[in-house]
Amino acid sequence: MQNREGKVMANRIPRVPVREQNPKVRATNFEEVCYGYNAEEAQLEATRCLSCKNPRCVSACPVNIQIPSFISKVVEGDFAGAASVIAQDSSLPAICGRVCPQETQCEGSCILGVKGEPVAIGKLERFVADWSRENGGVKTEVAEPNGHKVAVIGSGPAGLACASDLAKLGYDVTIFEALHRPGGVLVYGIPEFRLPKDEVVEAEINEVRALGVKIETDVIAGRTVTIDSLLDDEGFDAVFIGSGAGLPKFMNIPGENLNGVFSANEFLTRNNLMKAYRDDYMTPIHAGKKVVVVGGGNVAMDAARTALRLGAETTIVYRRTENELPARREEVHHAKEEGIQFAMLTNPVEILGDEKGWVRAVKCIRMELGEPDESGRRSPVAVPGSEFEIETETVIMSLGTSPNPLIAKTTGGLETNRRGCLVADENGATTRAGVFAGGDAVTGAATVILAMGAGRKAAAAIHEYVKGL
Amino acid sequence: MYSFSKEKTTMYEILTKEMLTPTICRMRVHAPRLAAAALPGQFLIVRATENGERIPLTISDYDKDTGSVTIVTQQIGASSSEIISFEEGEAFKDVVGPLGVPSDFTEMSDEELRSQRYIFIAGGVGTAPVYPQVKWLHERGVAVDVIVGAKTADLVIYKEEMEAVCDNLYLCTDDGSAGFKGLVTAMLEKLVNEDGKKYTQAVAIGPMIMMKFATMTARKLELPIIVSLNTLMVDGTGMCGACRVTVAGKTRFACVEGPEFNGYDVDFDEAMRRQTMYKAEEAAENENHKCRIGRGK
Numbered sequence: 040m041q042n043r044e045g046k047v048m049a050n051r052i053p054r055v056p057v058r059e060q061n062p063k064v065r066a067t068n069f070e071e072v073c074y075g076y077n078a079e080e081a082q083l084e085a086t087r088c089l090s091c092k093n094p095r096c097v098s099a100c101p102v103n104i105q106i107p108s109f110i111s112k113v114v115e116g117d118f119a120g121a122a123s124v125i126a127q128d129s130s131l132p133a134i135c136g137r138v139c140p141q142e143t144q145c146e147g148s149c150i151l152g153v154k155g156e157p158v159a160i161g162k163l164e165r166f167v168a169d170w171s172r173e174n175g176g177v178k179t180e181v182a183e184p185n186g187h188k189v190a191v192i193g194s195g196p197a198g199l200a201c202a203s204d205l206a207k208l209g210y211d212v213t214i215f216e217a218l219h220r221p222g223g224v225l226v227y228g229i230p231e232f233r234l235p236k237d238e239v240v241e242a243e244i245n246e247v248r249a250l251g252v253k254i255e256t257d258v259i260a261g262r263t264v265t266i267d268s269l270l271d272d273e274g275f276d277a278v279f280i281g282s283g284a285g286l287p288k289f290m291n292i293p294g295e296n297l298n299g300v301f302s303a304n305e306f307l308t309r310n311n312l313m314k315a316y317r318d319d320y321m322t323p324i325h326a327g328k329k330v331v332v333v334g335g336g337n338v339a340m341d342a343a344r345t346a347l348r349l350g351a352e353t354t355i356v357y358r359r360t361e362n363e364l365p366a367r368r369e370e371v372h373h374a375k376e377e378g379i380q381f382a383m384l385t386n387p388v389e390i391l392g393d394e395k396g397w398v399r400a401v402k403c404i405r406m407e408l409g410e411p412d413e414s415g416r417r418s419p420v421a422v423p424g425s426e427f428e429i430e431t432e433t434v435i436m437s438l439g440t441s442p443n444p445l446i447a448k449t450t451g452g453l454e455t456n457r458r459g460c461l462v463a464d465e466n467g468a469t470t471r472a473g474v475f476a477g478g479d480a481v482t483g484a485a486t487v488i489l490a491m492g493a494g495r496k497a498a499a500a501i502h503e504y505v506k507g508l
Numbered sequence: 509m510y511s512f513s514k515e516k517t518t519m520y521e522i523l524t525k526e527m528l529t530p531t532i533c534r535m536r537v538h539a540p541r542l543a544a545a546a547l548p549g550q551f552l553i554v555r556a557t558e559n560g561e562r563i564p565l566t567i568s569d570y571d572k573d574t575g576s577v578t579i580v581t582q583q584i585g586a587s588s589s590e591i592i593s594f595e596e597g598e599a600f601k602d603v604v605g606p607l608g609v610p611s612d613f614t615e616m617s618d619e620e621l622r623s624q625r626y627i628f629i630a631g632g633v634g635t636a637p638v639y640p641q642v643k644w645l646h647e648r649g650v651a652v653d654v655i656v657g658a659k660t661a662d663l664v665i666y667k668e669e670m671e672a673v674c675d676n677l678y679l680c681t682d683d684g685s686a687g688f689k690g691l692v693t694a695m696l697e698k699l700v701n702e703d704g705k706k707y708t709q710a711v712a713i714g715p716m717i718m719m720k721f722a723t724m725t726a727r728k729l730e731l732p733i734i735v736s737l738n739t740l741m742v743d744g745t746g747m748c749g750a751c752r753v754t755v756a757g758k759t760r761f762a763c764v765e766g767p768e769f770n771g772y773d774v775d776f777d778e779a780m781r782r783q784t785m786y787k788a789e790e791a792a793e794n795e796n797h798k799c800r801i802g803r804g805k
Binding site: 218263289298309313 | 541542545555559560561562586590601602603604605606607742743745746747748749750752753754759764778781782784785786789790
């Protein structure tokens with residue numbers, strides 16, 4: 040369809056639904072929930088884009104992907120061209136297409152969303168990235184080696200994005216990863232059923248490797264090496280710290296150290312990184328018949344849906360209402376479809392154990408919403424005398440995470456704020472020359488795409504810094 | 509089956525292997541970054557195979573020059589059996605560390621150190637991580653006595669190595685087949701109360717139950733005591749919290765805030781209970797993996 044100026048007219052059809060695994064079936068397996076679009080569906084959905092002159096979606100994207108431009112390539116059936124457009128701004132599109140909170144970013148600002156459903160930008164990005172990967176990937180130009188070495192701490196989204204950009208500029212980049220497998224939260228945190236590890240994460244990391252980036256696993260910054268030893272002894276010109284926010288929070292209520300109480304990090308790491316759900320891995324995991332997950336973020340949804348798949352009847356306990364759940368709507372929707380129970384306006388006050396020291400129940404108190412707090416959310420207030428017990432075998436604490444203090448403690452001149460986050464300016468420069476940081480290590484727990492954006496900004500700042508040496 | 513050349517050592521290759529007892533194995537492993545950074549009191553994590561668990565193990569020696577670390581493993585379950593089944597020339601999938609905070613004394617000045625008199629209490633396989641601590645102190649001219657406890661004479665490890673670096677070695681066995689017949693705690697009491705030994709600091713490393721009783725004895729003797737907690741762990745970097753212990757009424761992570769703590773402050777009963785967290789799952793795993801222990805080579 041073209042109008043008189045030759046401009047492609049948008050197709051006024053409803054949003055093309057995406058195929059998903061049946062909820063009853065997927066509740067018992069760890070395969071990916073969403074099948075994604077095929078070429079036909081993607082092309083049809085792409086025709087809905089208005090190709091706005093001032094696309095609000097682009098400015099709402101933390102890495103400013105040229106969204107209307109890649110979508111118009113999809114309409115034309117030029118999927119390789121679409122992949123090249125995305126590759127200019129994102130090094131991990133198959134990941135972002137799956138885990139970005141599009142509803143609050145690109146899709147949240149799509150003009151079609153005012154009266155109807157926004158364009159399925161995330162699903163289109165995923166389609167293009169998957170197609171590209173299966174068809175040889177995007178050829179990226181890498182500059183001649185410039186003779187400078189940069190160390191990147193952490194192989195999560197921030198580190199991978201920073202390393203890619205620097206490698207393209209001709210830097211000799213080495214990523215140091217503490218765990219045995221690269222990917223950070225993409226590998227230890229986000230479950231297989233949302234983000235397949237071998238097919239998607241490993242493949243995108245291999246794209247980064249193909250740019251010449253080296254990845255050394257089993258190296259803990261602050262223990263195996265220090266930032267100082269990298270700069271002084273190993274000849275790195277600059278260091279980027281993208282070590283994430285890996286330290287789990289607990290509630291500090293009685294009974295939290297009973298057997299059967301886990302951090303979401305432990306539960307998810309055992310299952311995702313250590314593959315406890317697979318018979319051919321030795322990792323033990325304890326779910327039992329009943330699991331209570333405390334918290335309302337994406338990690339809580341991931342932990343609950345993992346427990347469900349391990350065969351447990353699972354309840355999410357959250358102190359505010361469903362409207363305040365910080366998790367993505369899609370994740371809440373999927374969790375409900377799969378049969379997760381939601382106990383809202385409920386807050387644990389104590390974990391009760393049996394005579395052997397194992398969890399037997401969570402003692403909770405009913406909450407009601409009071410006045411809005413500084414975040415604008417109405418703060419929950421306990422209803423006196425409303426305590427009750429939820430019987431359970433396992434409790435999973437999913438209350439957020441903060442940055443690991445190890446690097447700040449072992450590096451001179453690196454300032455942190457009161458939340459333990461590294462202090463860095465908008466370009467990622469820390470309080471120490473030559474040391475840059477970005478992602479959750481600076482902001483506290485946030486999203487994959489914000490970490491990627493921070494990694495890219497820091498790469499540009501590192502380039503400027505090294506040029507000035 | 510391994511095309512292993514002497515010129516090039518692969519990462520995490522087992523350079524030497526010897527069985528110290530029928531169930532306790534000593535291996536020297538190629539891990540240059542780890543060897544260069546390790547200090548007494550720290551530990552490491554081994555993942556033997558792609559499908560294996562991450563197993564925290566104590567470092568019983570390290571050598572910056574050869575880039576090797578020494579680990580001592582006791583065969584207990586499926587994972588330790590898997591580690592022990594590796595032979596010289598083969599390589600572990602991963603060895604990561606050093607983890608944890610080095611022993612307090614590594615931060616002390618030589619002058620401060622020489623005013624101290626240390627007594628180490630080692631139990632069973634816990635003797636191995638005591639060795640680098642005693643060696644470190646001995647090299648700095650610090651007086652160190654060591655009590656080593658084992659069930660029988662056959663299970664005593666590191667006897668000669670320890671004798672070379674300590675002032676006095678006191679062996680204890682449950683059956684009296686070597687040294688003193690009785691528990692390490694009885695020996696500690698005897699040394700202080702009967703032999704008039706004056707110590708300023710005790711360090712106990714061994715089974716949790718031994719460290720609990722060693723702490724009770726030390727308290728009675730008004731002797732400060734450090735213990736090294738071998739808790740459950742996954743990552744060992746502060747990420748999972750499986751290693752939570754209550755110390756002086758507060759929850760601490762043994763992996764990043766320990767493994768060494770003031771013994772008086774540790775809730776040993778909770779720590780012992782938490783060690784059994786995956787007992788049921790591990791029993792099932794041991795059944796499943798019996799077939800794999802020989803790895804069908």
